[in-house]
Amino acid sequence: MTVHGATWVQGAAGSQFPITNLPYGAFTVTSDERPRLGVAIGDHVLDLAAVLPDVAALAEPSLNAFMAMGRSAWAEVRARIIDLLCDTSEQATVEPHLVPIRSVQMHLPLEVADYVDFYSSEHHARNLGRILRPGQPELADNWKHLPIGYHGRAGTARVSGTPVVRPRGQRLSPSTSQPEHGPTRRLDIEAEVGWVVGVPSELGRPVPLHAFRDHVFGACLVNDWSARDLQSWEYVPLGPFLGKSFLTSVSPWIVPLAALDDAWLPPVERDTPLLAYLDDTGRRDGIDLTLEVRLNGTVVSRPPFAGMYWTAAQQLAHLTTNGASVRTGDLYASGTVSGPEPNQRGSLIELSWNGTAPIRLDDGSTRTFLEDGDEVIISATAPGPQGTTIGFGSVRGRVVAE
């Protein structure tokens, strides 16, 4: 366990990016340069290639090469960064490579290989069941036996801040019951946590629960924008497709697992026996994150991640149990994070109960689904070592008319 000293960087202590966090991202200062890799510290970004020139992977424009190096390299680089930022004798040489965070443009920090989206909040799954399939069981028979998930479109994962162009597509006309083509009328969010794979696995070799940390590099925030009317028309029998594929926004900072050491906790109690490859009895694979969803500045939800039924380790074990391999850059997301309380729901279809109960914003307006011009910001924090708070930054997007 690394002992963190105090950093000489002003303003880091007490910020969302203290010395115990050090999330990785890709940034530019001028519009014509190639993205550079950095870690966030307080209000600054440390230019990694400048201070660790011997690590060739840190001179790449995305994290993939560094993430592929594996746990010992991740630990060594993290220890060296901590030393550089805590040792006052380094300050004079390192300080010129701290760039004010307000002056940088952030980029997608990884090249996304495969993108998988899970459905692992019991509260979310039950809410959707009640809303969409009234009179039927809230959960499908399989839900408590395996983490339900599906593949999404990797090519439309974009960094936080990318405009959310209202997608067009087929939806049923309420008057004719025939499909028509036009802009979605039910544009929604899904507040999620994403996990990024660093070290690949081999085809035919499942990744057991205990090997999670050998493969996964870190965590981020994901907003899986959803067009509910497109989705409900298309999804039988092969699942969501165009209702999701137009954009998936990813936060610019990848929080390394080492920063989350103090946030792990036992997962929620399971009421259904699990098959061996998913049985995490005695493991601390749950994680204590609290998300916050703001719509036009109003906090509309604070979803607690600790209550997720399926853990990130189980999701990885499940998605490889058939022999499927993972690659550097694979991103898999938790599914919408919703808690048991109405103000802990991670999507508008839940918060407005399918549009029947509009939510009120601080400016007095109400919302069911998103209107053009609306801005959504999802952020999260976790408890860090020594009383610090580990911030995830945020994933944001503003809706623009198509």
Next chain:
Amino acid sequence: MTVHGATWVQGAAGSQFPITNLPYGAFTVTSDERPRLGVAIGDHVLDLAAVLPDVAALAEPSLNAFMAMGRSAWAEVRARIIDLLCDTSEQATVEPHLVPIRSVQMHLPLEVADYVDFYSSEHHARNLGRILRPGQPELADNWKHLPIGYHGRAGTARVSGTPVVRPRGQRLSPSTSQPEHGPTRRLDIEAEVGWVVGVPSELGRPVPLHAFRDHVFGACLVNDWSARDLQSWEYVPLGPFLGKSFLTSVSPWIVPLAALDDAWLPPVERDTPLLAYLDDTGRRDGIDLTLEVRLNGTVVSRPPFAGMYWTAAQQLAHLTTNGASVRTGDLYASGTVSGPEPNQRGSLIELSWNGTAPIRLDDGSTRTFLEDGDEVIISATAPGPQGTTIGFGSVRGRVVAE
């Protein structure tokens, strides 16, 4: 229209790789070298970097860079290859770069970006409806309005010949109605045609039907191996996941669209009016391919591709109509190709009618689903110019015990 002369390559005329075909692939001769790009001609592979050293993209180990160059570059390179292989004055310099096809190892010819699998054969969709949902309508309400599809796992696309390790996973125990974990008992094939994107599109810019040839580089064969027991347990409500993700086999040769000029024909008649972005009235976007499926040497099916309800151009228009972008290396497959006759079905679940009607092989044995040691070879041909036949080569795989 390029006029094809006779080639000086012995054995090309009348083979599946005549001068009118020239499909692209990636090959090695020794096990320690990087893959090289080539075109197939008769019984040989032409080493492209050796004969066209000025085209830097042809020195790459996959087709992606070349495919990204676009239509005019594809046409120019094709014309130059035809000249080299037809002009006898070139023979002495070119012939040393023809490698016997039997001496090469083929590799996955592209880096797959996103993989999408459609469901575009009406016969297949109706058969599956009858088998899996008896008493309900054969087709879902949406089927005739849009090409149903879903994202698959790009990272487990592998070249033809990759062993098919029988996947394990959750399936319902017939005796207890509880899930158990073990090797699939219902391993199946899906005979499909795949389309490879060369030129990317922009986020927010749909690709209309008429722009199909500006983006799509060529076609290949796909076997979308499926574990039906895993799939049926997991797929509600988000679609297929582990039942498909363990392996998708791709043929080593990408047939360029230019080789298919004589194979286009009007699509099948539609009985349901189409929305404007899918309306291909008057277009010749259907294609006259005949597939052949061999199981342990016995031809078990000859699925006709001309009868597909949705065309490749419609599939591309649909998958981008919400603004989703495509990238170089995107692969999208047709879905199982099945014709109206029992011996035209492209999957074993159809051929054996869900296991109730075993099929008989030439050696006297019978099959419902695949047994360990079984080998499946899918091939296809299209009519080419001047009475030639355009062969797709084949996609093959042998099942090995897990």
